[in-house]
Amino acid sequence: MAERHTRYAYKEGHAMKRKRKLAGGAKMGFLFALPAAVYMLVFIGYPMIQNLILSFKNVDVFSFAQPQNQKFIGFQNYIELFTSSNSILTKSIINTLIFTVGSIFFQFIIGFGLALLFNKKFPGCSFFRGMTMISWLLPVTVAGLLFKFMFASSGGIINQFLMALNLIDAPMEWLLKPGTAMVAIVIANIWIGIPFNMMLLITGLTTIPADIYESCSLDGANKVQTLFKITIPMIKPAIMSVLTLGFVYTFKVFDLVWVMTKGGPINSTELVSTYAYRLSFEEFQFSKGAAAANVLFLILLVVGIFYIKLINEEEESM
């Protein structure tokens, strides 16, 4: 009892000390946080709020130059985006989900495999690990163009390769058919995203102490058991970070698709991001474009909150 009592007393004293310290250093703390806060407010907060306001108005090609005709129309833009026969928002959300889930699934599996490989020490290990980063360093527009050429029906290297292996008889029309165009952009995006997954997972793997593996092998665990009972549970925080960050990055992809298909053929690869751009800057339906961008933002906000919660839980458990 006595021991517990002193521990409480110590904790209380510690907390009080911290409080005093905070009160004294609060001014300084706020001062240090000020630049970041101002930056967030001006460059992120202001445009976001303006964008929200814009999405509830009727700003289009006719009312853009006449502020007196810009009226608040409530959720009209959102309703039209989801119900109008000319709107492809629902389709673009489904496309974005397919694109994101397809990309992340394979990026993660391949990235994890490579992380395990490069976590071993072998001759040339760091050289090859460096080489795999190329796809992450290459500008996305360049990667998009390369894949556009590679997936070309006539003369594209992917068709030539598949035909040489006798896997297909005639050239596939990769970017010309709705189904295969989606497959093609997903493949391109997987290639781009593998190093991101790999590097974060390698960082996670290096935090596992070697003695755990040693005691494992002494206990007679085989490779598969070690992977599922030790490695994966130990780097669960890293895995969750990779998956949520990967989701956010993939969900908002724009340039790759814009370069490869521009959302075609027949809107089969139109993502929410490309659709919002098209509405705002090609059709001058500024309010509708803002509304579509907000839908994208809302979906990512949910993922973001999930991510922050996850991080907090991790920090608490540490």
Next chain:
Amino acid sequence: MKAKKLAALALGLGTACMTVAGLGMAASAEEGKKEVVIWDYFETDAQKQMMQTLIDGFNESQDEFTASHTYVPFADYEKQLTLGIASGQLPDLVILDGCGMASFIQLGLFGDISDADINWDEYIAGPLESTMMDGKHYGIPFATNCTALYYNKDLFDAAGVAYPDENTTWDDFREMAKALTKDGVFGFGNAATNTDEGTFQCLQWLYTAGGSYTDIESGVDAYTLMQEMIEEGSWTKECVNWTQSDVNNNFMAGNIAMQQNGPWQIPGIEANAPDLNYGVTVLPKRNADAGQATSILGGENMGVVNKEDMSGAKAFLQYYDQTDVMVEAMKLYGSYPPKTEAAKDSYWTDDPIQKAFLTQIETSIPRGPSALWPSYSSAIQTGFQEVMTSAKTPEQAAADTQAAVDAIG
């Protein structure tokens, strides 16, 4: 982040905007003279030389103004103009695609210059119409052109097929394309990409069939022709992702025997494939009894940005309004002057290829004009892509596209 980025862009904030601001101020003013800044998206050496010649000529012709021009990439052009309207960072004069002008007049970018000293009645009606709204003038046409039918003479000779000419009908055209399709060569190709560049080339088939941009169903025969020729393999399906330069590259490489394209490709062919033995004629007509095929007018307009002092921009337009200035510029540019008389210069009429384009221009119509053209264009091009990829039957695609077009107006 994308949402935030778009928000920032929509508001005229962010780096893109600052770039525009920087570009706008890049022009240096000479002592005591008023500046006239012009935006253009000209990329080729010939086009740049044309702009420089024009600007030098203008600067020497008077003492009051000094003109300069700024290049803005075509892919970003309309976005930058939209951002410019929001932020107020704009040039004095904008050279832009004719079909986009109506939207930008509606957006308030251009000012009324009906009082300028321009010979309005000398201009060709279609292009002039695209610079006007409600009877007011907002600029003048800069260049005019249209697409016509290029054919590779060597491939025709090898296949023993007679060259197409002004009497070629859709049926003849289809037979030709079929006969030329062999050994990795496709009979015909055009640009049918998912943007207005695709609409620009595909729309003429719809008009020639009897339809229009608001009456899709009357042009269903065009859909049928496209789908059947693509299924036969004589019209390459690849064009669904092709831009006009892609089409021309494949024509120069001998991958397609005929292409639909514009006169601005001629300098490129002369430079990159000087030995290419080719001819140009008007696009195939619907049938023997029908008149010459409709083509779609392309080309640029010069619009005067709405400012308190538009005198410099007007002075530049008045300089360009002189027929000889216009003719010299268009010779360098690879397009035609938008004045009826100016286009009759022997430079064009003595050359059979140039002459074919001038003949085609006579039956060419502008896109729209409508401030909602981008929405129409997007709906119409979706229809063409549905037909070309056989996603829908011609009848179904026509009904659906008609519904989409009706929902816009």
